[in-house]
Amino acid sequence: MATPRQLSESYWAAECRRDIDAVLQHYHEDAVYEDGSGRYEGHAAIRSFYEASAAAYPGLEVTIVRDITSGEVGALEFHAVLIDPSGARNVVRGVNLVVVRDGRFVSVRSYEDPLMPGSALHALD
DSSP states (O other): OOOHHHHHHHHHHHHHTTOHHHHHTTEEEEEEEEETTEEEESHHHHHHHHHHHHHHOSEEEEEEEEEEEETTEEEEEEEEEEEOTTOOEEEEEEEEEEEEETTEEEEEEEEEOOOEEOSOGGGGO
């Protein structure tokens, strides 16, 4: 059975490829994704969120900085670079709080700092 970190690594790899079908395979049908833009419940709503994100930022790079896991619950700090259609790189840092059941997400709650224009994560350290 996948740990919250293992599932998150696989999920972020799919999201970085912008493979929405693969992203959804990481979620239960009735799962919930939440962030500062709203709450998305079920595959149809979650798909719409990821499709809009991929359209706005066709490129994505994610690095997990650290994780704290207790059973099926995890907190994963991440650094990400969102790349817009013009190629501009925007850095965001945040934490995903995840709940996993049977190897898939029940819920993901993403807390993110505002986007920062930049070209390298090391500038944040």
